[in-house]
Amino acid sequence: MQNSGFDVLLSLNNMRRLMQGLGVTLEIALISVMISIFLGVVYGLIMTTKNRAVYGLCRLYLEAFRIIPILVWLFLLFFGSALAFGSDLDGLLVSVIVFSMWGTAEMGDIVRGAVQSIPIHQRQSAEALGLRRIQVYRHVIIPQAVRRFVPAAINLVTRMIKTTSLVVFVGVTEILRVGKQIIEFNMMKNPMASFWIYAFIFIIYFILCYPISKFSKRLEAKWEC
């Protein structure tokens, strides 16, 4: 009873389960981030259109993910689709779909913002020099837009990694849920378990997210000229 409770982290079984949970966290985060970047760029470029109807639809999609909490989307797809269509989607699949859809919306808006933030005279000057539309994008717009896109995109990636903790509600056992299970198992005989487990998970999230933010900072500094 008088131990510090640290031994909860020394148990091989606990470590193995936490690492399995981390694997699930990473699986959801990485797959969705990759899909989001790819689809987000396409979606963002579509959003720069001058066609009002197309823009309106894109905007609606984006706002749908901004206004409705991610948790509600998860429920809607996991329970709602089962009730409505009798489909039986796996919780992990639902998580990847929802996170990809959300990521695409946010990533797209970042791309749109980056492209539109390039002053109009850049485009006009390029056109005046006789560059074709595709060349204008290739040589003038995209190189400048990427610099504005990266910091915000990386910020979104870290946000997505952290938000994966919501997937417990659709039955997915990721790292935070494993932690909770271990804490509850130890609650009576090792009340300090919660401190060590949460500290460990905190460090894991930090190790995941900090280098990404650091990388973004460095890029920003490098491009600041």
Next chain:
Amino acid sequence: MTITLIRRKLRLLALLSAFVLLMTVLSGCGSPTANSDADPEGGDAGVNAEAVQDDGAIAQIKDNGKLRVAVFADKPPFGYLDESGANVGFDIVIAKRVVKDLLGDESAVEWVLVEPANRVDYLESDKVDLVFANFTVTPERAERVDFALPYMKVALGVVSPESSPINDVSDLEGKQLIVIKGTTAETYFTDTYPDIELLKYDEISEAFQALTDGRGAGLAQDNTFLFAWANQNPGYTVGVGSLGNQDTIAPAVRKGNTELLEWLNEELRILGQERFIHKAYDEALAPVYGDVVDPEDLVVEGGEL
């Protein structure tokens, strides 16, 4: 200037209304409540799943070769995971026996780990066949799921220091009672004994810390939980063991799945005859509760209270 402003506002309004429309459509076919309230027998949307059920829910389960059972993963000693990550606990012991009697093999089961708040949703969306997750029977829940016979009963209790025990609610006069926000204990004392001053905490761990710090004369919570806690913490006693409405805990099936429900009730009656719930108590609860708890305060055999 004003014209563009108005135009902008109009556009925003159009956007919003389109959005609301979309959501209504989505929720109309998606939200769990919309469906079940409209038609408890399973509306047109659920026809497919329902047809399978009426055809023989048990035959369907046997075809699948496994029973999908919703259990808790973090509520010791009722449903939790041991060191190796295996499902254990009081609920699981009983559920395993049920699976064995239904499919002939206690490992023919898929444990689906649920949270308190989504147990009803799992059943309604047909993601599990059975909920065995310390499911307290309430009238609201009974409208959305079908409860089988109970296997356990709970009431509120009050734990207090042995040095100044609270053996009756009247002992609490002029003293402060610790409760956890959002629990049945909070509602019960607020409604029934409005004169007793309550100290409210958000989390269980905080509340117990407050009790050990001597900030209140006692702490009210589900009696089962208190028995376990008092047993692990010398110097404290559950002076008031049973208070308020006695709630029962029962397994539940999807609303309208009468075949499985009837089979389960019959099974629980058979288990009652061989006093199996007592065996489950000895296996899963006795090590935690020790001698301080009388099994008869908890166990329900064959659904007979």
